[in-house]
Amino acid sequence: MAGMIRLEIVTPTRSVVNEDVQIVVAPGTLGEFGVLAGHTPFLTTLKLGTVRYTDAKGTERAVFVNGGFAEALPDKVTVLAESAERRRDIDLERAKSALERAQRRLAMEKKKEEVDYTRARAALERAMHRLKVASTRRQ
């Protein structure tokens, strides 16, 4: 078995994940990348998406991250995100209603101001990603 690597996901309000894992797959701005123990030092920005990792027991886990950046070192991966939620912590109801709200607003705002449009777009994307992560939840 390959060596373990420490994964830390922190947001300004709390530390979401801090444990030894086997592999981390994260959504970099220039493409998804995987990190195993002994990775060369690497720094990248992240886009909205899912950080997936396999924990010490071999269970696949997923964490929703909202942008930010990641630093990979031979023995450690640090993800700094503006917000992050473990799959099981995602509030399905909230995400669903956010999705609907964003869709409604998008339909309305299309002709109006650019700013609101981009904001609604971003909200829509966030909601969709949350739902996508949550949908892989084991029942």
Added chain:
Amino acid sequence: MATLKDVKMKIGAVKKTKQITKAMNMVAASRLRGAQTTMESFRPYATKFAEVLGSLAERSGEEVSPLLVERDEVKKIHVVLCTSDRGLCGGFNTNLITKAEAFLKGKTGLEFSFTNFGKKGRAWCRKKGKTIADDYIGVVGGRFEFNTALKAGRKLISGFLDGNYDEVWIIYSEFVSVARQTPVLAKLLPIPPLEKAGKDAEDKSRPYMAEHICEPSSAELLNDMLPRNVYVQIYRSLLETSTSEHAARMAAMDNATKACNDMIGSLTLAYNKARQAAITAELMDIVGGAEALKG
């Protein structure tokens, strides 16, 4: 000499005040704990952030972001003033406002505008007829998320880039300890020269900081991180100010409760003296009357 009844009523009033100040003290104490925990949980993020930013700044070299460039002519200054929404926290707000006044003093011919976090600072700006660009009420001292700092930061950065402001400063209260909070003035934009990593002896124990592969390039990464640095700073300032407010209120209310106790003590003494004087006077009357009857 105050009558017995007056003194008794006064004692009652002071006791009620004491109940209030004591309750406020306890509320502030529990909020202070909450605020300190939030500050603690932000620390890992802030530390890591500064570390990465420092190592990037070191390597990105010549390419400069507009957020770093000092303007040749500084005319329009924007101040972010963090105060509390509510009073009864001792000299807390006064200290912050004095800091702002000291900053403005002697700078004639410059245009000033303000972003206010907290009602007290806003009230001061209104009274002095300052331009208020933005105000956020219910943030300091309450629960707020990183998002608040993010939104405020975005506005400030776009204002700076559009040339509405030549410099942006922030005034907040630093939480030194429960007993001490100091007002601090810091420059937000243009971002002051970044501390480069690798200068401290501490960093020498971490040889792997040397070279990262960066994706996209380190300059682009830096450009992405600089605005975030502003948000992080604002968020930290808000956290510090909130924590300071609770600490200041706790201290102020503790003092008030002590003052109440002193007052109750001296009033009770006065009450007892007055009561004793009345009894003595009455006794004198009776004795005098009895003497008169005897004769």
